[in-house]
Amino acid sequence: MPVLVFTESANGTFKKSNFEAVSYGARIATQLNTEAYVIDFENLSDDVLKSLGDYGATKVYRVANEALKNFDAGLFAKVLNDVAKKLNAATVIFSFNYSGKAIAPVLAAKMNAGYVAGAIDIPVMEGRTMKIRKNVFSGKAIALYAIHSENKIIALTSNTVAPEKTENKCSVENLEITITATDSKVKVKEVVKASGKITLSDADIVVSAGRGLKGPENWGMVEEMANILGAATACSRPVADIHWRPHEEHVGQTGLTVRPNLYIALGISGAIQHLAGVNGSKVIVVINKDPEAPFFKAADYGIVGDVFEVVPKLNEAFKKFKAGA
Amino acid sequence: MKFLVCISKAPDTTTKIAFTDNNTKFNNDKVVFIVNPYDEWYALVRALELKEKLGGTVTVINVGAADTDAIIRKALAIGADDAVRIDAEPVDAMFVAKQIAEYVKENAYDIVLCGKETIDYNGSEVGGMIAGLLDWGFVSLASSLELNGNTATLNREIAGGHETVEVTIPFVLSAAKGMAEARIPNMRGIMAARTKPVAVVAPSASENYTSILSYELPNDKTGVKLVSADNVSELVALLHNEAKII
Numbered sequence A: 001m002p003v004l005v006f007t008e009s010a011n012g013t014f015k016k017s018n019f020e021a022v023s024y025g026a027r028i029a030t031q032l033n034t035e036a037y038v039i040d041f042e043n044l045s046d047d048v049l050k051s052l053g054d055y056g057a058t059k060v061y062r063v064a065n066e067a068l069k070n071f072d073a074g075l076f077a078k079v080l081n082d083v084a085k086k087l088n089a090a091t092v093i094f095s096f097n098y099s100g101k102a103i104a105p106v107l108a109a110k111m112n113a114g115y116v117a118g119a120i121d122i123p124v125m126e127g128r129t130m131k132i133r134k135n136v137f138s139g140k141a142i143a144l145y146a147i148h149s150e151n152k153i154i155a156l157t158s159n160t161v162a163p164e165k166t167e168n169k170c171s172v173e174n175l176e177i178t179i180t181a182t183d184s185k186v187k188v189k190e191v192v193k194a195s196g197k198i199t200l201s202d203a204d205i206v207v208s209a210g211r212g213l214k215g216p217e218n219w220g221m222v223e224e225m226a227n228i229l230g231a232a233t234a235c236s237r238p239v240a241d242i243h244w245r246p247h248e249e250h251v252g253q254t255g256l257t258v259r260p261n262l263y264i265a266l267g268i269s270g271a272i273q274h275l276a277g278v279n280g281s282k283v284i285v286v287i288n289k290d291p292e293a294p295f296f297k298a299a300d301y302g303i304v305g306d307v308f309e310v311v312p313k314l315n316e317a318f319k320k321f322k323a324g325a
Numbered sequence B: 001m002k003f004l005v006c007i008s009k010a011p012d013t014t015t016k017i018a019f020t021d022n023n024t025k026f027n028n029d030k031v032v033f034i035v036n037p038y039d040e041w042y043a044l045v046r047a048l049e050l051k052e053k054l055g056g057t058v059t060v061i062n063v064g065a066a067d068t069d070a071i072i073r074k075a076l077a078i079g080a081d082d083a084v085r086i087d088a089e090p091v092d093a094m095f096v097a098k099q100i101a102e103y104v105k106e107n108a109y110d111i112v113l114c115g116k117e118t119i120d121y122n123g124s125e126v127g128g129m130i131a132g133l134l135d136w137g138f139v140s141l142a143s144s145l146e147l148n149g150n151t152a153t154l155n156r157e158i159a160g161g162h163e164t165v166e167v168t169i170p171f172v173l174s175a176a177k178g179m180a181e182a183r184i185p186n187m188r189g190i191m192a193a194r195t196k197p198v199a200v201v202a203p204s205a206s207e208n209y210t211s212i213l214s215y216e217l218p219n220d221k222t223g224v225k226l227v228s229a230d231n232v233s234e235l236v237a238l239l240h241n242e243a244k245i246i
């Protein structure tokens, strides 16, 4: 009973979160004495698909049906359920991202599977029970889950389990799945992507700013820092609420959860609801003029100072570092 | 149009999280519970707006014991017409989804709305599971919903942007920020909520697929290293040499 890993590239290229999911699936497969197969719905070349073998997949199945160009979580789950039956698979791995969050719960219902959404470590098997940790209470705690059912689905939180390279023994095969017109219920009419910008949920570095910036006209220096560092920009909730910044940038308990390697907070107080969305970051830098700002308690590095003085100087220092590096 | 809005009970966002019974149970002593913000602010309010515009009814449904009454009354005070409580402890997302799907099979609804996730277990699960169980269309992380006859147009968040999708009723959605603005209940709403009907329904049989064995708190940060505002290049050096992230 192979372990299946669902992958979705970013415009034809696989990225770190895909390697993480494949490597994770391969390590679970080893524990279960079986192999990890990738299921990919895009029409990608053999070479691109085969590259997933570097992370332990022994087979990649290409399910390239015209109908799958239209993202419909229900349709994708139906096809994955058919694939799982065909390959006699009981375990399916997703990345805990926009697509995974949409497809995995539908598939769980169709497969009668126990589902852990947002796992943060490699599962441990105890008989047929699988034990896995995941973040709960918006990052304020961790829970140890047990999946008791025969079929199991896990969506892996990005940047939590490092991918491991192995010798590539991977082959690529096509898999035909019958899709009828009534299988698809949701039709995509238009896709809008902000071009050139780094996606916040995938970013390694995030530069975030709060009400301390005083007004939307002052975001130039925030964007400049993001440009120098190759970072995405984010903001606190009130900043999005008063429309200084687009709401896609709002991070925190009621916004996006991010777990970058580096989170730089400029003029953000560090309210508990804000921290909930960012405290999974590896390193946190806080710049705030109030030495009592609660964010300093959650930070690794800090500067007590006025953002309007510190940030321009820091941008110069980052620029110098990048030029020398 | 008949709207069914799934509401969950969640600890207030300022709650200090702690556990009891050897870290196997959430300590709800002195915890204030609220309607899960995504359910209340976005799913419920958008359903009410569309009902006000197009006619129909808005029912809220909760799977929970009698102690969820307060949050059900809050949803009624904001404007829901009536409520259903499936009388059972919600053991996991699949259990909740099965209870709601069973109820929907017996009672005709056009659109089932959930919040995009609960702020306690953060799974983003129940909506998709209901759709899977009913074999209805599912739109996740929807940031807008418009109706034109039986056809709905929604925006949904995707990596690096958003997309517009179309689906015909019946379907399930999970609501994200942007769908509506939170409403504060007024005195009249609060008074009216007292007499609105709440049907208490016995749960249907369901097995448990997952359980939580124990909880732990994340490691605290060891303490912040402060750098002088006059010496910002030291921060750059620390990020490079010590943290090794730039």
Ligand SMILES: Cc1cc2nc3c(=O)[nH]c(=O)nc-3n(C[C@H](O)[C@H](O)[C@H](O)COP(=O)(O)OP(=O)(O)OC[C@H]3O[C@@H](n4cnc5c(N)ncnc54)[C@H](O)[C@@H]3O)c2cc1C
Pocket (backbone or CB within 6 Å): A209, A210, A211, A212, A213, A235, A236, A237, A238, A239, A250, A251, A252, A253, A254, A255, A266, A267, A268, A269, A270, A271, A272, A273, A274, A277, A287, A288, A289, A290, A293, A305, A306, A307, A308, B013, B037
């Ligand atoms: C139910 C609920 C959910 C919430 N969800 C979220 C959420 O998801 N995300 C979120 O962010 N918030 C959330 N909040 C709001 C949260 O409680 C805080 O109000 C918010 O995070 C504060 O944003 P801020 O830090 O930008 O602003 P403020 O609290 O106003 O802080 C501004 C900070 O900037 C500093 N500052 C001012 N001027 C300067 C300067 N010149 N130089 C340097 N520093 C300066 C100040 O010292 C202060 O610390 C939620 C609240 C509730 C009730």
